[in-house]
Amino acid sequence: MSSAPCELILALDAPRPADIAPALRQLQGTVLWAKVGLEMFTACGPDCVREIADLGYRVFLDLKLHDIPNTVARAVTSVASLPIGMLTLHTSGGREMMQWAARARAEHAPELLLLGVTVLTSTSASSLHETGVAASPADQVRRLGSLAVEAGLGGLVCSPLEIALLRTALAPSVTLVTPGIRPSGTATDDQARILTPAQAAAAGANFLVVGRPIFNAPDPVAAAKLIAQEAAHASSAKLSSHAAQ
Numbered sequence: 001m002s003s004a005p006c007e008l009i010l011a012l013d014a015p016r017p018a019d020i021a022p023a024l025r026q027l028q029g030t031v032l033w034a035k036v037g038l039e040m041f042t043a044c045g046p047d048c049v050r051e052i053a054d055l056g057y058r059v060f061l062d063l064k065l066h067d068i069p070n071t072v073a074r075a076v077t078s079v080a081s082l083p084i085g086m087l088t089l090h091t092s093g094g095r096e097m098m099q100w101a102a103r104a105r106a107e108h109a110p111e112l113l114l115l116g117v118t119v120l121t122s123t124s125a126s127s128l129h130e131t132g133v134a135a136s137p138a139d140q141v142r143r144l145g146s147l148a149v150e151a152g153l154g155g156l157v158c159s160p161l162e163i164a165l166l167r168t169a170l171a172p173s174v175t176l177v178t179p180g181i182r183p184s185g186t187a188t189d190d191q192a193r194i195l196t197p198a199q200a201a202a203a204g205a206n207f208l209v210v211g212r213p214i215f216n217a218p219d220p221v222a223a224a225k226l227i228a229q230e231a232a233h234a235s236s237a238k239l240s241s242h243a244a245q
């Protein structure tokens with residue numbers, strides 16, 4: 001198990017960094033990581049990645065690549081020149097796609113952590129079955145997670161409900177990143193497989209990705225600080241209890 005406390009990643013789901021500038025400025029130094037996703041990247045491209053990095057954040061580029069192996073490997077090569085620390089691809093693209101991506105990373109961006117998205121946190125058991133997958137979300141996450149690690153990825157994106165099972169199934173060095181985080185009393189929105197920050201951190205997540213519970217809160221800076229504290233506290237308690245055993 002990792003000895004580092006669980007950290008918060010801010011999900012920047014806005015078209016431009018300028019749209020969330022006050023929160024970004026006020027959280028500099030308190031939150032280390034920010035996630036640029038499809039909305040921001042399709043609106044302003046690599047420039048917004050550099051802009052967020054220039055503000056002092058480590059950037060998680062959440063492009064969820066999913067294509068034939070050659071195309072995904074070339075996309076990994078293209079983003080290798082950007083100041084990013086994490087990049088996502090869909091594990092459902094299969095072993096070969098992930099192996100090609102892992103080779104491109106080794107050659108062009110050895111410091112970059114490639115994360116395999118397993119089953120989206122917005123997917124319920126019934127919506128997964130509708131796509132033709134008979135397995136439960138937990139079994140499908142275990143299967144895809146193991147495949148991703150065999151193919152050479154360093155981490156996974158899963159729901160907090162699967163953190164404990166992945167911690168049992170995989171090496172402790174695998175980084176587990178979880179969206180689907182909802183502090184008690186906040187709206188579920190379109191997320192289906194959720195836990196609170198403390199529950200996810202106690203289960204063994206390395207990073208929590210949180211967007212709307214922060215940016216839709218009356219005071220986003222206070223909301224982010226509370227979530228970061230709750231996660232750090234729960235993971236430190238877990239680490240101390242492991243050390244005592």
Ligand SMILES: O=c1ccn([C@@H]2O[C@H](COP(=O)(O)O)[C@@H](O)[C@H]2O)c(=O)[nH]1
Pocket residue numbers: 011012013037117119120121122157158179180181189191209210211212213
């Ligand atoms: O399975 C996944 C993979 C990625 N995400 C992304 O995380 C954030 C969550 O935002 P909230 O507002 O906290 O729900 C968002 O950027 C998603 O694209 C995910 O939710 N689930």
